[in-house]
Amino acid sequence: MSGVFSPTRAKIKERTLRTDKWWLQPAITFGVLFSFVIYATFRAFENKYYFSEPLISPFYSPCLSTSCEPGSALSFFGQPFNNKYFGIGISPALFILIFPLGFRMTCYYYRKAYYRAFWLSPPACAVAEPHTKYTGETRAPLILQNSHRWFFYAGLIFNVILTWDAILAFRNPEKEWGHMSVGTLVFLFSTTMLWLYSLSCHTCRHTLGGRLKHFSKHPVRYKAWTIVSVLNHKHPTFAWISLFGVAGADIYVRAVASGAISNFYFF
Amino acid sequence: MARKLNLRIWRGDSTNGALQDVQVDVNEGEVVLDVIHRVQATQMGDLAVRWNCKAGKCGSCSMEINGKPRLACMTQVASYGEDETITVTPLRAFPVIKDLVTDVSFNYKKAMEIPAYAHPADVAPGDARMEQIDVERSQEFRKCIECFLCQDTCHVIRDHEENKKSFAGPRFFIRIAELDMHPLDTLKNRKRTAQEEHGLGMCNITKCCTEVCPEHIRITDNAIIPMKERVVDIKYDPARWLGSKIRKRDGIV
Known part of the structure; x- marks a missing residue:
């Protein structure tokens, strides 16, 4: 017997004596994250309905495969990947999703969320976990959580690309500038939330000023650290809203590209 | 009534x-x-x-x-x-x-394992000066009243008795962070020992320590995660490691 049932501890048979709904938050987290994973997996493999000029789904941007729908690839990146490897057709989304997925998987907030909700380690504070052994993030595979900063850097590049996609959304289907549609607003919201999620990240905070010992010797970095620290308080909020924002942008593009709705233009 | x-x-x-x-x-x-x-x-x-x-x-x-x-x-x-x-x-x-x-003596044993503040050899004790903005970060951690609620709720030791020998716990991670962020502390290996001797890597940042802290110290966001990032600087980031070799500094200035 280990943990709260160890021989020297108070003899209490319950795993927890909490009387509140401690299970609710991990249950909601599990439900929402699991739904997103199912949806994102479906969309990554669906390989259609991801582009309708000028809107491209964030799950497929940048589109880097030779199978990308005409007009969906950015000329800056070209189309370096084939649509088939070893005779197997590969969706363009699969070449890029590892980066945003890795950023969220290694995110300090999401780690808390899924360690609690999926791995029950612990399911909630002062609720005994079911595992008999625990080594944390000291060995493979969880030691890879230390790669968060690399995914953060990659995430910034993706934010630039998705911002460019949002700017392109000010064009109409004939590629003429100066137009604005519901899709433009959806993309602007999604991109703004992604930037706030990235800039409020703990790694961003550390990079800008967290590693300093002498704030007073680096006033600019201290100021930047202070601003990011304010955003950092809201990091979980931005994590969720940006997740919904990206999913919402994809759902909207899919609906437009599949013909279910038309992209309404304000002007 | x-x-x-x-x-x-x-x-x-x-x-x-x-x-x-x-x-x-x-x-x-x-x-x-x-x-x-x-x-x-x-x-x-x-x-x-x-x-x-x-x-x-x-x-x-x-x-x-x-x-x-x-x-x-x-x-x-x-x-x-x-x-x-x-x-x-x-x-x-x-x-x-x-x-x-x-019996909370576990915590006192862990406290003794953490090296104390190391004052610069070339600064006389009375001559040390610090800017307020440099002091503020550590001051949050000095609010700790050592109630050990964070230690109690931390599942790393609460649910795994065997981890007590290799895990200092959140109260002592804020102590290590306080010293590592101290502008005048000269001990160089706090980050490495935090990871290799005090079990920082075992923390999976589920934030229960922060939730129970009666002093509302943001243990996870302001101490544990910054220390984890500092450990990445010296152990898991080849670019930082190379930069520190070229620029001849330990990465923390």
Whole structure:
């Protein structure tokens, strides 16, 4: 017997004596994250309905495969990947999703969320976990959580690309500038939330000023650290809203590209 | 106006014990420690409970109230429903001595394992000067009252007794962070020892320590995660490592 049932501890048979709904938050987290994973997996493999000029789904941007729908690839990146490897057709989304997925998987907030909700380690504070052994993030595979900063850097590049996609959304289907549609607003919201999620990240905070010992010797970095620290308080909020924002942008593009709705233009 | 409160108190020692039900008067504005004292005075004269300041500043009356690690002196009875039974137990991460008193000496042993502040050799003690903005970050950690609620709720040791030998716990991660962020501290290997000797890597940042801290220290966001990032700087980031070799500095200026 280990943990709260160890021989020297108070003899209490319950795993927890909490009387509140401690299970609710991990249950909601599990439900929402699991739904997103199912949806994102479906969309990554669906390989259609991801582009309708000028809107491209964030799950497929940048589109880097030779199978990308005409007009969906950015000329800056070209189309370096084939649509088939070893005779197997590969969706363009699969070449890029590892980066945003890795950023969220290694995110300090999401780690808390899924360690609690999926791995029950612990399911909630002062609720005994079911595992008999625990080594944390000291060995493979969880030691890879230390790669968060690399995914953060990659995430910034993706934010630039998705911002460019949002700017392109000010064009109409004939590629003429100066137009604005519901899709433009959806993309602007999604991109703004992604930037706030990235800039409020703990790694961003550390990079800008967290590693300093002498704030007073680096006033600019201290100021930047202070601003990011304010955003950092809201990091979980931005994590969720940006997740919904990206999913919402994809759902909207899919609906437009599949013909279910038309992209309404304000002007 | 007094009313009756249903209280369940764990009574026992390291060999045995059980929850015992009592009914006790409670007055408006009282905290859980008040009613425990009333039980002690009127019904259980030998009830063991550790307390001192009754003002949330000494960290002595740590216990678990309805399963949550809390200070009994800072927990209002009115925060529970009038019909609700309040259950109080000793901290469940540490060996019990008697009733609500636990042996928290684990924490003092861990405290002794952390090297103290190392003053610069070329600065006389009275000559040390620091800017306020450099002091502020560490001052948050100095609010710690050593109630050890964070240690109690941390599942790394609460749920795994065997980890106690290799894991210092959140209270001591804020101590390490405080020293590593100290502008004048000259000890160079705090980051490496935090990871390799004090078990920083075992923390999976589920933030329970932050949730229970009565001083509202943002243990995870301001101490543990920054220390994890500093460890990445020296152990898992080849670009930072190369940069530190080329620029001849340890990465922290």
